[in-house]
Amino acid sequence: MLNSKELLELTGISRATLNNYIALGIVPRPEVLPPEPDDGAAPRIGYFPPETVQRIAEIQRLKQEGWSMSRIAAHFGAPPASQEPAPPRAIAPADQLAGPRHDLPRLSIGDIAHPAYLVTQELTVLWTNAACAAVLGSAKAGDNALAQLMQAAPVAWGDQLARFHVDLARQHGVSVERLGRDLPSDQRARMERLAREPQPRGHAPVSHVCGPGDAAASAGICVYAVQFREGVLFVHVPRGPEAENLASLLQARELGLGSLERKRLPVLVDVAVVVTDLQHAARLWSALPAEEYFELINQIWLLAEPIIRRHRGTPGKHPRDGIACYFLGQRDDSYVWNAIAAAHEMREAMQRVNEEWQARKGWAMELCMNTGIDAGRQWLGSLRSGAAAEFTMFGETLNRAAQVAEFASHGAIWATKDLLAKLAPQEKQRLRWGVHRRGADGHAVLVPAVFSTADHLVEPGAAPDLWRGLAGLPITEIVAIAGADGRRERTTDQQPI
Numbered sequence: 001m002l003n004s005k006e007l008l009e010l011t012g013i014s015r016a017t018l019n020n021y022i023a024l025g026i027v028p029r030p031e032v033l034p035p036e037p038d039d040g041a042a043p044r045i046g047y048f049p050p051e052t053v054q055r056i057a058e059i060q061r062l063k064q065e066g067w068s069m070s071r072i073a074a075h076f077g078a079p080p081a082s083q084e085p086a087p088p089r090a091i092a093p094a095d096q097l098a099g100p101r102h103d104l105p106r107l108s109i110g111d112i113a114h115p116a117y118l119v120t121q122e123l124t125v126l127w128t129n130a131a132c133a134a135v136l137g138s139a140k141a142g143d144n145a146l147a148q149l150m151q152a153a154p155v156a157w158g159d160q161l162a163r164f165h166v167d168l169a170r171q172h173g174v175s176v177e178r179l180g181r182d183l184p185s186d187q188r189a190r191m192e193r194l195a196r197e198p199q200p201r202g203h204a205p206v207s208h209v210c211g212p213g214d215a216a217a218s219a220g221i222c223v224y225a226v227q228f229r230e231g232v233l234f235v236h237v238p239r240g241p242e243a244e245n246l247a248s249l250l251q252a253r254e255l256g257l258g259s260l261e262r263k264r265l266p267v268l269v270d271v272a273v274v275v276t277d278l279q280h281a282a283r284l285w286s287a288l289p290a291e292e293y294f295e296l297i298n299q300i301w302l303l304a305e306p307i308i309r310r311h312r313g314t315p316g317k318h319p320r321d322g323i324a325c326y327f328l329g330q331r332d333d334s335y336v337w338n339a340i341a342a343a344h345e346m347r348e349a350m351q352r353v354n355e356e357w358q359a360r361k362g363w364a365m366e367l368c369m370n371t372g373i374d375a376g377r378q379w380l381g382s383l384r385s386g387a388a389a390e391f392t393m394f395g396e397t398l399n400r401a402a403q404v405a406e407f408a409s410h411g412a413i414w415a416t417k418d419l420l421a422k423l424a425p426q427e428k429q430r431l432r433w434g435v436h437r438r439g440a441d442g443h444a445v446l447v448p449a450v451f452s453t454a455d456h457l458v459e460p461g462a463a464p465d466l467w468r469g470l471a472g473l474p475i476t477e478i479v480a481i482a483g484a485d486g487r488r489e490r491t492t493d494q495q496p497i
Helices: 004-011 015-024 051-064 069-076 130-136 145-152 155-171 176-180 185-195 241-251 253-262 281-287 290-310 335-361 396-407 417-421 464-470
Strands: 031-033 045-048 116-119 125-128 206-211 221-227 232-238 267-278 314-316 322-328 369-385 388-394 413-416 431-438 444-448 475-481
Touching: 004 015, 004 045, 004 051, 015 051, 015 069, 051 069, 116 130, 125 130, 130 145, 145 155, 145 185, 155 176, 155 185, 155 206, 155 221, 176 185, 267 281, 267 290, 267 335, 267 396, 281 290, 290 314, 290 322, 290 335, 322 335, 322 369, 322 396, 335 369, 335 413, 335 417, 335 475, 369 396, 369 417, 388 396, 396 413, 396 464, 413 417, 417 475
Parallel strands: 369 413
Antiparallel strands: 031 045, 116 125, 116 232, 206 221, 221 232, 267 322, 267 369, 314 322, 369 388, 413 475, 431 444, 431 475
16 A cells, blocks of 8 residues: 555655546545554555556556546546445545644635635626635625736736636636626726637636735745636635645535535526426326326426436426426526527427327327426525525526416427527527418418517417516527438427417
8 A cells, every 4th residue: 555645756746636636536535544654643644555556657648648637537437446445434635634724725615714706607706705805805796806806916917817717707608798898998908818818628627827926925826716506716825735735625516515505695697497387287187196197297307307417407496297497607608509409308208208198098188398498697596494405596587487388388399589599690590480370271380580479479368367477578489409410300290379
């Protein structure tokens, strides 16, 4: 067995690199054992199996060949079968010391001793700690973090630090125009100059930049950025052992996410909301035995959830016998398309459920999910009951999507004008959408690429109060999506309005 010091000497890597490899799961975690006689006075020390040297050499070789860390992690998957992981209580970081280091930043945001702040993808401040005044001055929630940084930091380091923030925002799809809209003219010009420099490819869950220090940190400063659902957490740490230890802590992002959720921090985010309702749910409840009705609902949920997650969505709370799911703009700039693609795939899957139950019950009833989709800015948070936290949202976007789903019928997908406006031109070209109108012969004809309002779409004699919440809201039906090769994907025959 090798202790961490011996492993570092044999492989030539730094302690921070070793910690990162452990966090990625490509190097086994050390087993904590009593020290050998030559290992010093520490009561317990982490030891690695000898095969770890060969594993690190292989990782270094792949890196030299140009492999990304994510590809290397996927290549190795789990630790080799010969390396049996130690029980959870016997696991420690590579640099396990005699006791906890209380001077190190922790992943509970309220306990971070160094300057730390949480921002949205557009670099709007959501939260700061007391130490952050040294970096962002008197910035408070709602202020522009980029403006504060460019004003407070020295020019040489400030440019590097500002570009680090700008690059992260742009990797989330935020345009230079959006970043500069609240900046004074001189800062906007400076930001635009920084944005013209080559941009790093992709973005990692944890990234960092290091620069020169000041009187309080003569060795320099390392700034870490950690990607969370709520936003990006930045932590400024003096360069040295503390920064190296912090790198390994920040890799365990689920700890920080749990801490942020425990804070119950509401966040205003760009989101696309998909709401689907089971048509004739009350009639089905009356027709089916209770156990079969719940079997049907569970079957729909089990079928829909992997589709939602495959398109980078999150299932959420919905009061009726349907599904609400959220596609966050913080995750990527294709969140609106992902919402539409998920809704379409769920409709296709529901056809198979319908065929199965028609064969099983011998009935002609059509099982279908009516879908409404909207996009906007929405308050994101969690509702806690005991130890469990449930993801939920509040705001008009969710309300409109639910009302549009209630308006839809016969398995149709209806979307708002605001949602389609957020699609890229090439994405919109893949859609077949519009409004069905009755021709002179009484048959329904699709008028492509147009919107209408609910009060102009309902059948004559329909109760006007039923769609009062949709008054004046332009909506349209998404009939089909073109496949990657330009063919129209199969879709259900839509009933005329």
